[in-house]
Amino acid sequence: MAQYDVVIIGSGLGGLESAYILSKEGYKVCVLEKNRQLGGSLQIFVRDKAIFDTGIHYIGGLDEGQNLNQCFKYFKIMDKLNLHRMDNDGFDRITFDDDETEYKHAQGYDNFVDQLSIQFPGERENLINYAKQIQEICDYFPLYKLRGDEAPIIGTKYLDINAKDFIATITPNKRLQSVLAGSNPLYAGDGSKTPLYVHALVINTYIESSYKCVNGGAQIEKHLTKNIKELGGEIRNYAEVTRIVEKDGLITHVELKNGEHVEGKHFISNIHPSTTMTLLESDKIKKAYRNRLQGLENSVSAFIVDIVLKPNTFKFLNYNLYHYKYNNVWDSIHVEGDAWPDGYCVFVPKSSRSDIYADSMTILSYMKYDEVKKWEDSYATIPHFRESRGEDYEAFKIERAEKLIAKVMERVPELRGCIQSYTSSSPLSYRDYIGAKDGGLYGIAKNYQDPLRTFISPKTKIPNLLFTGQNLNMHGVLGVTVGAIRTCGEFIGQNYLLHQINNS
Ligand SMILES: Cc1cc2nc3c(=O)[nH]c(=O)nc-3n(C[C@H](O)[C@H](O)[C@H](O)COP(=O)(O)OP(=O)(O)OC[C@H]3O[C@@H](n4cnc5c(N)ncnc54)[C@H](O)[C@@H]3O)c2cc1C
Numbered sequence: 001m002a003q004y005d006v007v008i009i010g011s012g013l014g015g016l017e018s019a020y021i022l023s024k025e026g027y028k029v030c031v032l033e034k035n036r037q038l039g040g041s042l043q044i045f046v047r048d049k050a051i052f053d054t055g056i057h058y059i060g061g062l063d064e065g066q067n068l069n070q071c072f073k074y075f076k077i078m079d080k081l082n083l084h085r086m087d088n089d090g091f092d093r094i095t096f097d098d099d100e101t102e103y104k105h106a107q108g109y110d111n112f113v114d115q116l117s118i119q120f121p122g123e124r125e126n127l128i129n130y131a132k133q134i135q136e137i138c139d140y141f142p143l144y145k146l147r148g149d150e151a152p153i154i155g156t157k158y159l160d161i162n163a164k165d166f167i168a169t170i171t172p173n174k175r176l177q178s179v180l181a182g183s184n185p186l187y188a189g190d191g192s193k194t195p196l197y198v199h200a201l202v203i204n205t206y207i208e209s210s211y212k213c214v215n216g217g218a219q220i221e222k223h224l225t226k227n228i229k230e231l232g233g234e235i236r237n238y239a240e241v242t243r244i245v246e247k248d249g250l251i252t253h254v255e256l257k258n259g260e261h262v263e264g265k266h267f268i269s270n271i272h273p274s275t276t277m278t279l280l281e282s283d284k285i286k287k288a289y290r291n292r293l294q295g296l297e298n299s300v301s302a303f304i305v306d307i308v309l310k311p312n313t314f315k316f317l318n319y320n321l322y323h324y325k326y327n328n329v330w331d332s333i334h335v336e337g338d339a340w341p342d343g344y345c346v347f348v349p350k351s352s353r354s355d356i357y358a359d360s361m362t363i364l365s366y367m368k369y370d371e372v373k374k375w376e377d378s379y380a381t382i383p384h385f386r387e388s389r390g391e392d393y394e395a396f397k398i399e400r401a402e403k404l405i406a407k408v409m410e411r412v413p414e415l416r417g418c419i420q421s422y423t424s425s426s427p428l429s430y431r432d433y434i435g436a437k438d439g440g441l442y443g444i445a446k447n448y449q450d451p452l453r454t455f456i457s458p459k460t461k462i463p464n465l466l467f468t469g470q471n472l473n474m475h476g477v478l479g480v481t482v483g484a485i486r487t488c489g490e491f492i493g494q495n496y497l498l499h500q501i502n503n504s
Helices: 013-024 067-074 109-119 121-139 163-170 174-180 196-208 218-230 273-279 287-295 369-375 391-411 427-434 476-492 494-502
Strands: 003-009 029-032 044-047 050-053 083-085 092-096 099-105 210-213 234-236 241-247 250-256 261-269 301-309 320-324 343-347 360-367 419-425 465-467
Touching: 003 013, 013 029, 013 218, 013 476, 029 261, 050 301, 050 360, 067 476, 067 494, 092 174, 099 109, 099 174, 099 196, 109 121, 109 174, 121 163, 121 174, 121 196, 163 174, 163 196, 196 476, 218 234, 241 261, 241 273, 273 287, 273 465, 301 391, 301 427, 320 391, 343 391, 360 369, 360 391, 369 391, 369 427, 391 419, 419 427, 465 476, 476 494
Parallel strands: 003 029, 003 261, 029 234, 092 320, 261 465
Antiparallel strands: 044 050, 083 210, 092 099, 241 250, 250 261, 301 360, 301 419, 320 343, 343 360
16 A cells, blocks of 8 residues: 555645645655546536636736746746736726626726726725725735745734725725725625735735636646646545544544545645544544534635527626625625525636637626525535436526526626526535535635634644645635645745745
8 A cells, every 4th residue: 555745635726736845845745636627616617618617717916026926936837827817907897786887996006096096086095095005914914925934924913803894994985995895705705704804815916917717727727737747746536535544643544435545644634624524533633623613604605607608699808797786795795585696796707719709607696505505415426516406406596597697687788698508506516516615615714803713724633634725824826825835834844935936
């Protein structure tokens, strides 16, 4: 039986990045993935020849000199990615039922201020102040600047400030407040919980620069996988870990669904920390620690409609739309039942087939897990992922999809007549496909009232078991990459790793 230096459970972005870093440093690494497709939320899927992303609609920080660009150079993927720069003067556009205007978030801080000052003429000074403060807040998170030799995040003064309250201090103009927070589905923003630092770190990366992946985000997984294999790493699909086995205070091996044992010296879990705990039988993990992880709230889930467009009918949108029924953009997350949908996001993938027309469109609206809870005992069949949860579930999905499409058509009437077909996914789809707990979009939800509780250390109580992935630091391509730096820093030293990255 092969013994690896490091066994990684899950091939999400965090698992693959950790595998690359450690393989490059000479560790013998094996990644175990339960699904056929690698990449977790990086995966794409194809319907009627149109490509859809699972969880990468756009990426920030990829311009020369920016943090993710530097990391991707280290991973040797930056020059291989097929990227499309989004609209410089309005990559995200925020709209409301009662207002014809498309409010624009522009790339580059000066441009961001300039564009919104055109739409809110009396607010330039407030916008300058907002831009300055967002950048100052990000400066307090050195890892996001790829700096390691400074104070750790813990103790940072911005952890316990509420994002919604902060934005209200920027301007008394309620519409501008909503516009500044309008892309909050990027971090499942909840007005009563979301910390300011989450808003700042997420919005900052996209203001720096915003790109779509041409033909989808799976190219990140493809290139990373190739590079890991070239470094001698192994990656196995159809390898679901069902047990993590501890003996004398250390993990000895993991057991796969087919009964096989995979031994290792170190183990990294790229899956949800509380799911990891359910796979691990060990009295070394105190009940209080397990309870703490189990008790953490997960971010809200979503209902998603993926539309295949008739060829050459719908013009490609080089921006995303975030639409709200009402001005309070922080309330959208709580809406359910007949009042749903309160808002939605529209993402139009960039296909290599045409620069003028789009092949497909994804519409996303928050959905609480409770809305589909009655079907939670049904599981989608993997590997040939098919949802068969009964006729009433199918009827529910059709009803919600039609409602969502109708709502989008109020704002985007040209969509009418362009739809060739569509599929939809619910919180249960995300639960079964990615293993996301309760279908949560971004893992553990952050809360400004108890910020340290939602910070997960890469280290567990078992010295050779670590965590990585979106639950560690933050979600998103950048958040997960910073998480992988923290996890692998435990092996090779964080400052050494940052030095390697900064010199790539
Ligand atoms: C709808 C949606 C839209 C998003 N949009 C964006 C965006 O536009 N830009 C952006 O930057 N981020 C976006 N994100 C967030 C981003 O996709 C994620 O934060 C990130 O990809 C998560 O990476 P991860 O390393 O945590 O792994 P995950 O993607 O969570 O992958 C975990 C992997 O572990 C595997 N696994 C689970 N259990 C087991 C087991 N027992 N054994 C073996 N393998 C197992 C899963 O199959 C999966 O492959 C979006 C997310 C969602 C859901």
